[in-house]
Amino acid sequence: xxxxxxxxxxxxxxxxxxxxxxxxxxxxxxxxxxxxxxxxxxxxxxxxxxxxxxxxxxxxxxxxxxxxxxxxxxxxxxxxxxxxxxxxxxxxxxxxxxxxxxxxxxxxxxxxx
Amino acid sequence: xxxxxxxxxxxxxxxxxxxxxxxxxxxxxxxxxxxxxxxxxxxxxxxxxxxxxxxxxxxxxxxxxxxxxxxxxxxxxxxxxxxxxxxxxxxxxxxxxxxxxxxxxxxxxxxxxx
Numbered sequence: 001x002x003x004x005x006x007x008x009x010x011x012x013x014x015x016x017x018x019x020x021x022x023x024x025x026x027x028x029x030x031x032x033x034x035x036x037x038x039x040x041x042x043x044x045x046x047x048x049x050x051x052x053x054x055x056x057x058x059x060x061x062x063x064x065x066x067x068x069x070x071x072x073x074x075x076x077x078x079x080x081x082x083x084x085x086x087x088x089x090x091x092x093x094x095x096x097x098x099x100x101x102x103x104x105x106x107x108x109x110x111x112x113x
Numbered sequence: 114x115x116x117x118x119x120x121x122x123x124x125x126x127x128x129x130x131x132x133x134x135x136x137x138x139x140x141x142x143x144x145x146x147x148x149x150x151x152x153x154x155x156x157x158x159x160x161x162x163x164x165x166x167x168x169x170x171x172x173x174x175x176x177x178x179x180x181x182x183x184x185x186x187x188x189x190x191x192x193x194x195x196x197x198x199x200x201x202x203x204x205x206x207x208x209x210x211x212x213x214x215x216x217x218x219x220x221x222x223x224x225x226x227x
Contacts, residue, residue, distance in 0.1 A: 043202075106155060107154070
């Protein structure tokens with residue numbers, strides 16, 4: 001998985017609790033992304049980062065925030081988890097824009113009860 | 114709205130046989146098209162990336178084609194193996210898309226049987 005780890009790999013949490021997912025890379029790539037994957041939908045971009053402390057919203061960013069204080073770490077926070085945020089979350093990295101590869105992590109399965 | 118549609122949704126093939134997956138897109142302006150393989154419980158892994166000027170690209174037993182005029186792509190799997198059982202995802206990128214935004218298709222689930 002191209003030097004990308006995600007933690008935790010599985011999590012069950014209750015509605016209303018905050019949750020933080022971590023993505024860690026060892027490739028020193030500039031860009032990092034958070035996606036969610038749900039049945040019946042293709043992967044959808046939540047937030048992305050184009051450098052330390054530089055982040056922007058994707059298409060499904062409501063209810064999520066991110067932070068990137070170091071090149072290697074990109075955190076996704078669900079401020080108050082809801083059942084609609086039950087999903088599989090993937091982190092991805094890329095060196096640049098355009099035709100650069102995006103490499104995906106192994107995913108985190110989150111269940112909100 | 115940018116969209117990527119894949120067909121069929123799923124298919125079953127016998128080991129050793131060939132198959133072809135289809136992808137139609139409406140992403141504009143077009144930059145590149147990618148095919149990913151996603152094994153169950155794992156993240157997607159890139160198979161090919163094609164730009165406007167490329168109409169065929171191979172990666173081992175996988176061959177992707179692109180017709181930018183009709184906005185169609187196909188992925189051909191030759192001499193299928195049990196390890197080819199996976200979801201195959203077509204992904205299209207628009208030129209100068211903010212955040213390298215990729216538009217993902219829903220995938221085709223392939224099951225190879227012995």
